[in-house]
Amino acid sequence: MSQAIVLQVNKSVLEKMNNHYSPFKKEQAPPYTLFAAKKGTVTITAYKSGKVLFQGPSAEKEAGNWQASSSTPTAHSTDLKKKTTLPPNFSNWSVIGSDEVGNGSYFGPVTVCAAFVPREKIHPLKKLGVKDSKLLTDSQIRLLAPKIEALIDLRLLTVTPSKYNQIQPKYNVNHMKAVLHNQAIYLLLQQIAPTQPEGILIDQFTPEKNYRRYIKTEVHPVTDNLYFTTKGEHYHIAVAAASIICRAAFLDSLEALSLEAEFPLPSGAGSKSDAIAAKILKKGGLELLGKYAKLHFANTEKAHKLNR
Numbered sequence: 001m002s003q004a005i006v007l008q009v010n011k012s013v014l015e016k017m018n019n020h021y022s023p024f025k026k027e028q029a030p031p032y033t034l035f036a037a038k039k040g041t042v043t044i045t046a047y048k049s050g051k052v053l054f055q056g057p058s059a060e061k062e063a064g065n066w067q068a069s070s071s072t073p074t075a076h077s078t079d080l081k082k083k084t085t086l087p088p089n090f091s092n093w094s095v096i097g098s099d100e101v102g103n104g105s106y107f108g109p110v111t112v113c114a115a116f117v118p119r120e121k122i123h124p125l126k127k128l129g130v131k132d133s134k135l136l137t138d139s140q141i142r143l144l145a146p147k148i149e150a151l152i153d154l155r156l157l158t159v160t161p162s163k164y165n166q167i168q169p170k171y172n173v174n175h176m177k178a179v180l181h182n183q184a185i186y187l188l189l190q191q192i193a194p195t196q197p198e199g200i201l202i203d204q205f206t207p208e209k210n211y212r213r214y215i216k217t218e219v220h221p222v223t224d225n226l227y228f229t230t231k232g233e234h235y236h237i238a239v240a241a242a243s244i245i246c247r248a249a250f251l252d253s254l255e256a257l258s259l260e261a262e263f264p265l266p267s268g269a270g271s272k273s274d275a276i277a278a279k280i281l282k283k284g285g286l287e288l289l290g291k292y293a294k295l296h297f298a299n300t301e302k303a304h305k306l307n308r
């Protein structure tokens with residue numbers, strides 16, 4: 001896998017690097033760079049600002065030689081694309097963020113939300129406590145969701161298990177998600193018009209190329225100004241807000257379905273889910289189970305086995 005590591009070093013270290021890599025220097029250095037070198041499989045690009053980029057299969061090892069003298073606390077090993085997709089200062093832009101929840105849970109719906117956070121709402125959202133939903137408890141999420149809804153424009157789509165079971169045999173899961181993200185974003189763009197976001201950040205679940213292919217045949221494909229990254233909530237608060245809205249809607253829906261089913265439906269896809277599914281199967285077969293669960297999960301087969 002191609003690695004890219006960025007170190008921030010001071011002037012004296014930069015000078016040492018300049019000497020160290022001089023036998024490996026490329027003849028031409030790109031603009032704003034002090035030098036560019038190729039040592040073995042690693043390309044080293046040093047900027048006058050003290051930023052030094054190591055790229056290639058052994059980038060991590062090469063950068064490791066300088067780690068102690070750099071001011072970067074830990075080397076970030078990421079694939080190159082991730083580092084380069086988002087423009088500098090992106091977290092302060094006016095952005096539509098989109099995310100989904102429920103995809104990994106046997107019981108309950110899939111929820112998708114697109115949320116628009118203009119620049120001036122970034123700070124108020126932070127003050128509310130909006131952050132990575134994985135750092136929040138379920139009850140914090142349920143308290144936050146209505147406050148977010150009161151503050152910004154958003155669109156939420158919920159695919160019930162019954163609907164999911166109809167769609168899933170025809171669409172693969174990523175195709176379904178792409179279509180849902182696109183629809184939520186399109187509806188939100190209509191809602192906020194004539195205002196336009198500076199960018200649209202999708203919490204990445206499939207390569208960009210595939211996303212674009214999946215939405216090609218949609219009636220209203222949104223294709224401009226799209227950015228993709230995993231852990232999107234770390235790059236813009238709009239994704240964090242969307243994620244909280246999705247999670248709250250998922251929890252509400254799971255609770256409503258539990259009341260209807262008269263069984264406590266767990267989130268996730270573990271052995272607890274198998275045991276409850278077995279009981280529902282006994283009561284009403286696949287037809288009943290399909291109202292509450294995503295039937296193509298392996299849990300369905302495990303539940304059948306429990307009843308044998």
Ligand code: MN
Nearest residue numbers: 099100203204
């Ligand atoms: Mn996500």
